[in-house]
Amino acid sequence: MTAIPPAEHLIALARRVLSIEAEAIWKLADRLDDSFVLAVDLILGSHGRTIVSGLGKSGHIARKIAATMASTGTPAYFVHAAEAVHGDLGMIARDDVLIAISNSGENDELLTIVPLVKRQGGKLIAITGNPASSLAREADVHLDARVDEEACPLNLAPTASTTAALALGDALAVALLDARGFSASDFARSHPGGALGRKLLTHVRDVMQPLERVATVASDTLIPTVLAAISRGGMGMAVVLDADGRVTGIFTDGDLRRAMERLGDLRQVQVGALMSRNPRTIGPERLAVEAVEIMERHKVNQLLVTDPAGRLLGALNMHDLFRAKVV
Incomplete structure (x- = not known):
């Protein structure tokens, strides 16, 4: 049976994780530049939908970003990078914008579908932790989500990097919401069920x-x-x-x-x-x-x-x- 570490150790470890992830977001905020504006303009100017894709932990982040965008006025959906190379690529149309998320920027599945998307006229926004990566170079707009270290004590498990990517996706969704003039009543129509729907739709x-x-x-x-x-x-x-x-x-x-x-x-x-x-x-x-x-x-x-x-x-x-x- 595994011994439970002392409470002081657990709390200190948790504080370290929160501190590293908070610092990653603060540094991300300081790095924001015209690329962010270009990404917003690219999505606003599109006549299609926004597709968000990734693999592994980045795939989970991509799914959440797509859900947030869809519920705040930006038509968006998630496509799994591995499934895309086995048929789901047909879900991406000419006027769509692909947001590809990969910390390394060297994900094989994403790099396989990128040229196919661009060949049919789609645009690419890459969110990576490596501005010199292959995915960053192929992108129409690259958003730099690099972090100094992961919150994992081994500096291996995606933690701070996924937090930074998620925060950047939320920033995009909110900027798009604001640009579209998305209102509380619009939000209510996307959330008709549960407590939120009752509060926003009940007169x-x-x-x-x-x-x-x-x-x-x-x-x-x-x-x-x-x-x-x-x-x-x-x-x-x-x-x-x-x-x-x-x-x-x-x-x-x-x-x-x-x-x-x-x-x-x-x-x-x-x-x-x-x-x-x-x-x-x-x-x-x-x-x-x-x-x-x-x-x-x-x-x-x-x-x-x-x-x-x-x-x-x-x-x-x-x-x-x-x-x-x-x-």
């Missing part, structure tokens, strides 16, 4: 309680009648409306407690004298996450949904947002 109208389920009263309604309406509504509040259905105020459980402490007997008091005026409102077309932000910023538990004229359409509270899994 207030999707989660609000409809008008018929919201307790509403006139300003001259006596408090006992208001309390009965609040109990029927189940949202812990009554909305005070004028004759045209516009919101003039809100009366909540908190308003009731404060009024009882101050006045005692409320049986002959009209709600207009106790309501909170100018309550927080939101439009039905706004995102549900915006409702969360408003409620948290103003420390309120309910939010009224109104049209542009101030007429009540519905209401929502934190429970509605929790049920919709927006929070």
